Amino acid sequence: MQGMFAEETDWHTPWMDRVRPNVARLVEAQAPRTLFTRFIPAAHPGEGRGTWARYYERWASMTRERLDPGLIELLPELARHVPPGEIFDKTLYSPWVDGALDARLQARGIDTLVVTGGETDVCVLSTVLGAVDHGYRVVIVTDALCSSSDEAHDALLTLYRSRYGQQVETVTTATVLANWTRPENP
Numbered sequence: 001m002q003g004m005f006a007e008e009t010d011w012h013t014p015w016m017d018r019v020r021p022n023v024a025r026l027v028e029a030q031a032p033r034t035l036f037t038r039f040i041p042a043a044h045p046g047e048g049r050g051t052w053a054r055y056y057e058r059w060a061s062m063t064r065e066r067l068d069p070g071l072i073e074l075l076p077e078l079a080r081h082v083p084p085g086e087i088f089d090k091t092l093y094s095p096w097v098d099g100a101l102d103a104r105l106q107a108r109g110i111d112t113l114v115v116t117g118g119e120t121d122v123c124v125l126s127t128v129l130g131a132v133d134h135g136y137r138v139v140i141v142t143d144a145l146c147s148s149s150d151e152a153h154d155a156l157l158t159l160y161r162s163r164y165g166q167q168v169e170t171v172t173t174a175t176v177l178a179n180w181t182r183p184e185n186p
Contacts, residue, residue, distance in 0.1 A: 002073060003073055006020075007071060010059060013148045014148060016146045024078065026114065034084075035087075035104070036085060036086070036088065037117075038074065039090060043064045045063050052092075088104070095126070095130065096133070096134065102134050111137060115128055115141065116141045116144035119149075120156050120157075121155075124145060132164065139168075139171060142157060142171065
């Protein structure tokens with residue numbers, strides 16, 4: 001949920017605007033327990049290991065040397081919750097690669113992740129699969145996800161429901177908020 005996906009860039013995710021209010025409602029309800037993963041692109045075209053170098057040659061306009069630095073930041077309605085919310089920067093789709101995210105979550109006693117954001121079929125997918133691999137309970141908020149591909153978004157929601165039923169739950173923003181406000185779930 002960063003400017004480079006919300007604004008008119010080469011990585012624009014057109015229907016991010018549709019889910020922004022739901023993501024903001026969830027963050028507002030649990031700001032101190034929120035951790036934002038923020039994708040940081042390469043500094044220069046061609047930078048990166050293996051296919052990442054080719055990727056950043058293709059997307060040279062999205063490297064830090066060419067991109068407005070403000071577009072890397074969280075959307076304003078989310079950024080205002082940091083702190084108490086936290087940011088975890090990553091340079092790959094997956095936030096799990098170096099073990100730092102898992103260590104941070106374990107130190108806080110976290111066993112469940114409520115996942116929102118974009119894109120359903122890229123960074124969200126990597127986050128979800130890594131969380132499953134690490135044994136976390138994963139709750140995907142279906143109306144707080146976005147993608148630039150409707151087909152891929154729909155296919156992944158079907159996949160989560162049909163193949164990951166023991167590890168992934170799909171719910172709406174209203175369901176999450178209703179459960180967060182119950183006295184037994186402070």
